[in-house]
Amino acid sequence: MQQTRDRAIGILDSGVGGLTVAREVMRQLPRETIYYVGDTKRCPYGPRSKEEVRKFTMGIVRFLMNHPIKAILIACNTATAAALDLVREQVDIPVLGVIDPGARAAIKATKNKTIGVIGTQGTIQSGAYEQALRKIHPDLTIHSLACPAFVPLVESGYRHTALADDIVADTLSPLRNTSMDTLILGCTHYPLLADSIRKAVSESVSIISSAEETAVELSTILQHQQLLSDQHSPKHRFFTTGSTESFSKIAEDWFGFPVKVEQVELYFPSVG
Amino acid sequence: MQQTRDRAIGILDSGVGGLTVAREVMRQLPRETIYYVGDTKRCPYGPRSKEEVRKFTMGIVRFLMNHPIKAILIACNTATAAALDLVREQVDIPVLGVIDPGARAAIKATKNKTIGVIGTQGTIQSGAYEQALRKIHPDLTIHSLACPAFVPLVESGYRHTALADDIVADTLSPLRNTSMDTLILGCTHYPLLADSIRKAVSESVSIISSAEETAVELSTILQHQQLLSDQHSPKHRFFTTGSTESFSKIAEDWFGFPVKVEQVELYFPSVG
Numbered sequence: 001m002q003q004t005r006d007r008a009i010g011i012l013d014s015g016v017g018g019l020t021v022a023r024e025v026m027r028q029l030p031r032e033t034i035y036y037v038g039d040t041k042r043c044p045y046g047p048r049s050k051e052e053v054r055k056f057t058m059g060i061v062r063f064l065m066n067h068p069i070k071a072i073l074i075a076c077n078t079a080t081a082a083a084l085d086l087v088r089e090q091v092d093i094p095v096l097g098v099i100d101p102g103a104r105a106a107i108k109a110t111k112n113k114t115i116g117v118i119g120t121q122g123t124i125q126s127g128a129y130e131q132a133l134r135k136i137h138p139d140l141t142i143h144s145l146a147c148p149a150f151v152p153l154v155e156s157g158y159r160h161t162a163l164a165d166d167i168v169a170d171t172l173s174p175l176r177n178t179s180m181d182t183l184i185l186g187c188t189h190y191p192l193l194a195d196s197i198r199k200a201v202s203e204s205v206s207i208i209s210s211a212e213e214t215a216v217e218l219s220t221i222l223q224h225q226q227l228l229s230d231q232h233s234p235k236h237r238f239f240t241t242g243s244t245e246s247f248s249k250i251a252e253d254w255f256g257f258p259v260k261v262e263q264v265e266l267y268f269p270s271v272g
Numbered sequence: 273m274q275q276t277r278d279r280a281i282g283i284l285d286s287g288v289g290g291l292t293v294a295r296e297v298m299r300q301l302p303r304e305t306i307y308y309v310g311d312t313k314r315c316p317y318g319p320r321s322k323e324e325v326r327k328f329t330m331g332i333v334r335f336l337m338n339h340p341i342k343a344i345l346i347a348c349n350t351a352t353a354a355a356l357d358l359v360r361e362q363v364d365i366p367v368l369g370v371i372d373p374g375a376r377a378a379i380k381a382t383k384n385k386t387i388g389v390i391g392t393q394g395t396i397q398s399g400a401y402e403q404a405l406r407k408i409h410p411d412l413t414i415h416s417l418a419c420p421a422f423v424p425l426v427e428s429g430y431r432h433t434a435l436a437d438d439i440v441a442d443t444l445s446p447l448r449n450t451s452m453d454t455l456i457l458g459c460t461h462y463p464l465l466a467d468s469i470r471k472a473v474s475e476s477v478s479i480i481s482s483a484e485e486t487a488v489e490l491s492t493i494l495q496h497q498q499l500l501s502d503q504h505s506p507k508h509r510f511f512t513t514g515s516t517e518s519f520s521k522i523a524e525d526w527f528g529f530p531v532k533v534e535q536v537e538l539y540f541p542s543v544g
Contacts, residue, residue: 028379030409094496104491107300108484135500136491137302212380219376219408220492224366228407 002068005227008033008237009218010064010072012057015043015155015242016250017189018075021098023255024215025073026236029222033234035067039266040242044151045078046120046187053082053122059266061087063239070227073218074098077187077210078120081128094221099123101217102184102210103132107140109206110182114141116175116205119186121146129186143178147171147187154189157250159196168196175201182206192254239264274340277499280305280509281490282336282344284329287315287427287514288522289461290347293370295527296487297345298508301494305506307339311538312514316423317350318392318459325354325394331538333359335511342499345490346370349459349482350392353400366493371395373489374456374482375404379412381478382454386413388447388477391458393418401458415450419443419459426461429522431468440468447473454478464526511536 011022015038022036037060039045045053057079064072071094072087074080080097088095106115117129124146133140149167158164175183183205185191191209198207222228240247244261251259283294287310294308309332311317317325329351336344343366344359346352352369360367378387389401396418405412421439430436447455455477457463463481470479494500512519516533523531 028376028409030411100495101492104300104488107491108488135502136495137300138504139302216376216380216488217492219379220373220489221496223372223408224493230407232410 004070005229006231007068007070008035010067010069011036011075012060012064012072012079013038013076013188014045014078015040015151016247017151017154017187017192019251019254020188020191020209020211021073021075021214024211025218028215029219031229031231031234033229033231034236035064035069035239036237037063037239037264038241038247040155040240040247042241043155044120045076046122046148046151048122050082050122050126053079054086055268057083057087058090059268061091063264063266065091069093071096071218071222073214075188075214077128078122081123081126094225094227096214096218096221098188098210098214099128099132099186101213102186102208103129103136105208105213106182106184107133107137109208112179112181113139114178114180114182115143116178116180116183117142117144117186118147118172118183118190120151121148123186129184143175143180145172145175150187150193151189154192157246159192164193165196165199168193169200172197172200180205182208184208185210237262241266276342277501278503279340279342280307282339282341283308283347284332284336284344284351285310285348285460286317286350287312287423288519289423289426289459289464291523291526292460292463292481292483293345293347293486296483297490300487301491303501303503303506305501305503306508307336307341307511308508309335309511309536310513310519312427312512312519314513315427316392317348318394318420318423320394322354322398325351326358327540329355329359330362331540333363335536335538337363341365343368343490343494345486347460347486349400350394353395353398366497366499368486368490368493370460370482370486371400371404371458373485374458374480375401375408377480377485378454378456379405379409381480382412384451384453385411386450386452386454387415388450388452388455389414389416389458390419390444390455390462392423393420395458401456415447415452417444417447422465423459423461426464429518431464436465437468437471440465441472444469444472452477454480456480457482509534513538
């Protein structure tokens with residue numbers, strides 16, 4: 001019988017963005033198994049209503065709960081903002097989002113207490129980062145900016161082009177006149193645009209990837225709950241609701257090794 | 273009646289070293305109240321037997337448990353290595369040490385999987401960092417070095433001197449021929465020597481302060497247990513078993529504001 005600690009981490013995202021979190025989990029927690037679901041068919045989540053995002057997120061959670069998992073990681077800022085509380089109510093295993101870890105890392109990094117946040121429309125409009133930041137630290141200046149073009153840019157495979165540099169620089173121009181010393185990439189797709197983002201902001205700005213920080217937080221929670229795996233060769237699985245071909249192409253480019261992708265259909269009973 | 277979440281964080285150390293953790297908790301979690309105990313009278317813990325360190329640590333824990341606290345932070349690597357498990361068994365509130373957060377941050381930071389660890393004799397001999405690192409990541413090269421001169425250097429107030437630079441450079445010389453790209457300051461006193469340490473190692477080495485990382489981990493655990501405070505002006509308290517005068521001098525130098533220090537006697541019933 002499988003020990004609870006040898007079960008997988010269920011990672012979910014609207015598409016391929018959560019692969020940045022998956023890669024960090026593999027790097028920082030190489031003993032852990034990952035079951036990843038990308039809802040590419042319904043991507044992007046950013047412009048959708050909160051209700052719709054909650055419904056889709058719960059559909060993926062139900063799929064994951066039919067597999068041997070010990071924790072859920074919502075590797076999508078939009079879904080975290082809309083549905084983290086709901087998922088926590090519905091399952092009895094640890095559930096992590098990507099917003100609090102990024103907020104915590106930004107608070108650690110900032111010296112002048114001025115923080116920039118970029119994300120999808122859904123994430124920025126929800127005010128989830130402002131809330132997460134101020135809950136912990138009451139005295140911060142926060143500049144938020146929605147970057148609706150970034151996710152399509154990544155999902156369509158244009159991330160290594162000059163076009164990407166131009167769109168990123170243009171989109172981020174409103175942040176250039178602020179005194180932010182720390183910038184949160186408030187969307188898990190954005191680390192895939194890290195080179196373009198680095199060029200577009202001042203060198204002195206600390207760039208916070210929620211991917212890296214969420215892997216640290218996962219490590220912390222697993223350890224405090226005595227759920228760290230001691231396996232040696234975990235067997236990951238990747239699922240997408242869309243094209244397995246374009247998903248595996250982006251995944252292989254990002255991971256640097258071959259990735260077998262399985263296609264799934266999700267079902268969405270109505271949720272509260 | 274006080275809410276659990278408005279209770280203090282109990283921080284304990286063998287002396288003033290844990291003030292580096294206290295300062296990071298104040299900076300990253302400015303809504304939290306701190307009750308700090310420095311066992312200066314019995315400092316340093318580094319060269320003492322495990323049994324003795326466990327006895328002293330439990331003495332401080334008993335003192336703290338008579339105050340309104342919601343979590344205990346063992347801000348001393350030697351005490352964490354010797355007594356973290358024991359304290360966790362004895363109290364029913366969250367207990368954090370400084371070793372796992374530093375290990376996690378080093379795993380995040382390293383690119384070549386080669387990590388240096390410096391600490392007291394007690395910490396290095398215990399192998400606690402190697403164990404913490406390998407538990408999470410099986411495939412690391414680790415170089416450990418005991419630096420017995422560093423704690424007395426800090427506690428005696430010599431940290432800003434040329435003598436400090438010389439002693440630090442000389443002590444760290446065995447690490448200079450390794451390929452470590454990350455160095456864990458495995459003693460909470462060592463951030464007080466950060467300038468000297470920075471000069472003694474290659475610029476490309478990432479220096480990990482367990483102080484900063486432990487504050488992040490405290491934030492994580494408090495949030496996942498719904499114990500984050502929402503107070504605005506926490507009233508910290510500082511206790512020492514030794515001279516209040518030399519303690520407050522070092523504390524004020526490190527914090528940059530006046531610190532009232534109370535003297536306490538601790539009692540040590542025998543422990544298992």
